[in-house]
Amino acid sequence: MGMRFDLFFLSIAILCGPVLSDLVLSKVDRRIDLTTQTVRMTSSLKVENSGTDPVSEVLLVFPEHQLKNLAYLMAITNEGKGKTKVSTGSLPFDVVHPEGMPLGLTVYSVSLPRGLGKGESLILDVITAFTHALQPFPEKITQAETQLVVFQDSAQFLSPYAVKVQSLSVKLPEPKVESYTKLENTKVSGSEIKYGPYENLPSFSYSPIVIHFESKQPFAVARELVRELEISHWGNVQVTEHYNLIHGGAEIKGEFSRLDYQARPSIRGAYALKHLFAKLPPRAHSVYYRDEIGNISTSHLWGDSKKTQLQIEPRYPMFGGWNTSFTIGYGLPLKDFLFQSDGKRFLNISFGCPINEVVIDNLIVKVVLPEGSSDISVSVPFPVKQWQETKFSHLDMVGRPVIVLEKTNAVQEHNQHFQVYYKFSNISLLMEPFMLISGFFFLFVACIIYMHADMTISKSSASYVARLQWDEVQATIQQVQNIINRCLTIHDKLEASLRELSRTGDVQACKAARKAADGYLKELSKELKPLLSFLQSSPQAAQILPKVEELVAKERELQERLMLKHSAVVDSYEKKSGGREIENRVASIQQKITVLRQEVDDLLEVIDEI
Ligand SMILES: *[C@@H]1O[C@H](CO)[C@@H](O)[C@H](O)[C@H]1NC(C)=O
């Protein structure tokens, strides 16, 4: 064929394997699923103890090239038979280094739930998932070409134990196989290739196979995915996911024609990455999808009581080697994910990526706990790297504890629930509102102090209003003084009219002067009324009001006496009384008038000084 694949040829088959134990694999059924970019292998092993001592560990080996792509490993046994089969759940395993093992192999030891006695057997299912196990070949293609990929493995199950009988079936995405390694007992039917059965194989048997086939799948690979889960005890878990995504399939070469692509997308860009589906938890809200440019509106959201589906479309169809960065964010109701047990709270939420088709080279999950959380512990159902950080956001005093979990090679199988346990007192919950309230309180106090300190500036302050009112009171009092002074002037004119009368004896002129004075005084009395009622209603005038009222009263009394005197004098003149007689008649009134006039002048002076 002229192609040279980078094949690994292990020389282990010729090595004489050490005698590890008396286990044999009496039957091995392997299935390899190549329908997606994640290669999944399920091996069903019938493990039999042919020795005399009980055995409680089974060894699994992986060559180096496989180990670096190993994303997920799980071993389970099924107790009972047929319909009464009960799974024991995932069995614990560990990397071990037994002596005499061929170089380049990594050995996992799986602990069985119970020792396997002489002649006993059990079925062990080993489930594995690998990333980057499909190599594009050719590595570069044009827009119009179909993507071809290569897969390499062994037709025989690599095992430190002898195998009595085994078979392998490989499932391809399409029934289109470019080439495949033909061994004894190889069959192709549709999109499935079968190897075996092979019988009585010694330990470490290995025969390489290469399968070259068509895959229209876009290989969506997140170089890095950072998921941040922030807990707010006010009822929300905020999830923010930052993706750095690349199409990990065959790189595109030559010109990319959008026109060609749009005209016939299924031919001119069959393996392009057009959209992704994120399966979010039910009741997810405030969902957004954005990149550096902004929100991307070509996303669709729908859901039911079991899930929320988000379909996202990158800004352009992605071909091999192209990459993009974007962020998905959503809120989740806290009560769906936060629980209590043994006096602790715990978050129970999915670890992996909500987009199933994506494989993740480096997955970082950050759990941001509320400030004041303590006694933190984490339970993840698979090995991860773990450390703690601190995050500060507004109003934080000591910062929020952040649990950081890192997993390389993450796939759909890692979409399992994990738990973060922590202690938290409700006092801490009140910390932020307390700080907010006290913050506002201090601001308020500061404002009051500021306003008192600077009355001339703050026009809305109470003291400003009071000052304004005081000014008005003073102006009113001045007007009152003014009116009283005008009254006194009229009094003087009346006195003058009487002197004129004694000189000329013109009663009519004096009566006319009196009439005019009456009119003026009436008008002034009218002007005075509103001024007095303003002063009576104004609290600022309370101090001075009695003096003003006294002044007005005295002036009125003075006015009355003056009128009495005026009338008496005019009357005496009309009756042609003598000068002496008139003087006697008004003497007592004149006395009173003099006193009153003095009092009015004094009051005017007192008020003036205020
Ligand atoms: C993007 O969408 C989110 C959620 O719908 C919204 O809160 C945000 O304001 C939007 N941002 C821009 C820049 O439009």
Ligand SMILES: *[C@@H]1O[C@H](CO)[C@@H](O)[C@H](O)[C@H]1NC(C)=O
């Ligand atoms: C976490 O949630 C899952 C799914 O709801 C559930 O199956 C599992 O039992 C929960 N784990 C714990 C420790 O509560």
